[in-house]
Amino acid sequence: MPDAEDARSRKLPVVNTVSPCSSAGEPAGYRPLCGSAGAKPVRRLPPWLKRPLPAGGGMVATRRVVTASGVATVCEEARCPNLTECWSKRTATFMILGDRCTRRCRFCAVSTARPEPPAADEPDRLAEAVARLGLRHVVITAVARDDLADEGSGHFAACIRAVRARAPEATIEVLPADFHARPECIATVCDARPDVFNHNIETVERLTPIVRPQAKYRRSLDVLRLVKSHDPGIPTKSGLMVGLGEAADELRQTLVDLREAGCSIVTIGQYLQPTPEHTPIARFYEPAEFDFWAAQAREIGFPSVASGPFVRSSYHAGEVFDDLHGVR
Numbered sequence: 001m002p003d004a005e006d007a008r009s010r011k012l013p014v015v016n017t018v019s020p021c022s023s024a025g026e027p028a029g030y031r032p033l034c035g036s037a038g039a040k041p042v043r044r045l046p047p048w049l050k051r052p053l054p055a056g057g058g059m060v061a062t063r064r065v066v067t068a069s070g071v072a073t074v075c076e077e078a079r080c081p082n083l084t085e086c087w088s089k090r091t092a093t094f095m096i097l098g099d100r101c102t103r104r105c106r107f108c109a110v111s112t113a114r115p116e117p118p119a120a121d122e123p124d125r126l127a128e129a130v131a132r133l134g135l136r137h138v139v140i141t142a143v144a145r146d147d148l149a150d151e152g153s154g155h156f157a158a159c160i161r162a163v164r165a166r167a168p169e170a171t172i173e174v175l176p177a178d179f180h181a182r183p184e185c186i187a188t189v190c191d192a193r194p195d196v197f198n199h200n201i202e203t204v205e206r207l208t209p210i211v212r213p214q215a216k217y218r219r220s221l222d223v224l225r226l227v228k229s230h231d232p233g234i235p236t237k238s239g240l241m242v243g244l245g246e247a248a249d250e251l252r253q254t255l256v257d258l259r260e261a262g263c264s265i266v267t268i269g270q271y272l273q274p275t276p277e278h279t280p281i282a283r284f285y286e287p288a289e290f291d292f293w294a295a296q297a298r299e300i301g302f303p304s305v306a307s308g309p310f311v312r313s314s315y316h317a318g319e320v321f322d323d324l325h326g327v328r
Contacts, residue, residue, distance in 0.1 A: 094140050096141075097115070100115040103144040108274070123163075126159050139175060150188065156176060173194060174197055176199065183230070195235075196265070197234050200240075201254065205253075206246075211279055224258070237266070242269070243270050244281075255297050255302070266304075267313050290307040294306075
């Protein structure tokens with residue numbers, strides 16, 4: 001791992017990889033920043049992560065439509081900090097296949113439990129909600145369904161087709177789990193013709209076993225490669241959280257790996273700890289650092305980049321999609 005002097009010579013930001021309270025047995029970069037009293041998660045938000053709540057009737061209208069549909073949203077289940085902004089603009093990211101996940105990622109607020117069988121009418125309810133909200137760009141994500149024979153890929157395809165039939169003008173972005181990189185599952189989703197296939201790598205390779213213990217860094221790259229192999233016309237997208245203890249060279253290498261896997265769109269945002277039981281924040285990136293990494297991603301060759309403290313994989317997804325296609 002490069003030291004601070006090496007990072008400066010390559011014009012990479014210097015990132016603290018081990019905090020003062022690291023202890024034996026803890027991976028480098030994993031422990032939170034803390035004082036002499038002992039390890040405690042970072043709690044106080046810096047000024048750039050504080051913003052007024054948007055006002056307007058869009059928030060209420062979106063909640064009514066979402067509640068009536070009975071379809072979960074990742075906005076609520078994952079405690080997204082952008083919920084009020086997005087809902088006030090009548091946008092939402094829908095989460096199909098229930099609200100119970102078969103995996104337990106240490107950054108995610110979605111509950112882990114035995115899921116219910118997929119609801120046969122969910123594709124139609126989802127399509128109706130999309131039509132009622134008048135969405136121009138739809139993001140459909142899901143919990144991991146390792147319990148299902150096809151890991152939920154068939155249900156994804158059914159949802160894409162239902163939305164396409166009910167809201168033909170909307171572009172559709174899917175954000176599934178990794179399907180264990182099974183080609184037949186990825187083909188099922190791709191054959192339903194989503195406009196974007198998004199699969200998040202989430203963090204750098206070293207931290208993946210800690211943050212995503214049931215996932216694999218290389219397997220996520222394989223997912224993106226398989227999409228391009230099956231249908232080169234479908235743009236692929238991936239997202240990264242920063243502030244988990246990654247080093248600058250590790251972050252750059254992850255961007256390189258994603259681009260080499262054929263990824264066209266990348267999002268970079270600040271990790272925020274949803275509860276005290278989740279992975280602690282190692283540090284907060286400053287706004288200028290997000291600008292730096294956006295420039296790095298473009299230099300590496302990404303046609304479309306979204307990078308900022310509040311950026312999430314589905315945040316302003318329609319605008320990011322337009323950016324890829326040169327729409328202004």
